[in-house]
């Protein structure tokens with residue numbers, strides 16, 4: 478799922494590509510991920526895209542005032558309206574020349590005043606799109622926590638150290654911090670040498686500050702590298718990100734830690750796979766580490782003993798299971 482750096486990358490690309498463009502018309506495909514499809518069709522045509530902001534994992538396309546304002550409260554509200562876009566797992570928002578055939582799973586198509594179309598494609602439709610006037614937008618955004626790139630030392634410490642929840646769960650909780658997901662939570666915890674299963678309340682002030690520093694450094698670097706492309710994230714120009722090459726914990730189960738030979742392991746925190754180095758990130762008591770998958774290379778010692786005990790047929794069975 479796109480997290481803060483990926484969404485920021487898309488927002489920056491869109492700023493380059495479509496800022497100031499006017500939306501002429503809107504056509505919709507499947508609409509089950511749109512809050513109020515009719516509101517899009519009624520309110521977008523004629524409005525310009527005046528700014529594109531990121532808010533946590535949301536993008537906000539700020540719209541110009543509607544052409545006919547008649548002084549009512551509703552019209553004033555509409556002056557500050559935005560199109561809220563959440564890319565979900567597989568959403569993409571990018572402009573295309575109008576003559577280019579629409580890709581499969583194109584569910585929102587906004588015709589722009591320069592001969593292009595701003596298209597939202599989303600095969601799995603876990604994303605969300607909503608037209609929100611000022612008050613409902615403010616209401617919507619109220620439930621989100623601090624921006625991790627802007628949060629101060631004291632505020633971060635307060636949000637983390639006063640909680641009994643596990644630190645990874647706190648990082649993922651959008652009402653604590655907005656924009657962090659599984660990848661950047663694991664990466665920042667690895668860098669700060671904090672186990673994902675530790676309770677927020679058990680971090681000391683120095684650990685909390687190390688974590689804030691690690692998180693901010695990683696998010697900035699990931700933005701500079703245009704995000705991480707695992708599965709199918711593409712930016713507004715249809716290009717993949719590069720940060721996946723810098724992953725040190727996430728998705729590296731069974732591989733050596735970059736700080737030593739200890740093998741990265743996996744456990745479940747907040748219902749999510751969490752990757753950590755058992756040596757650099759000491760686990761809290763009782764934390765369940767999942768067994769390494771069979772495909773992972775066992776350490777040399779174990780390999781030798783397996784060969785010694787194994788008889789012909791056992792070995793064949795063991796080998797063949799690798800290719801299943």
Ligand SMILES: [Zn+2]
Pocket residue numbers: 734735736737739754755756757758
């Ligand atoms: Zn390590």
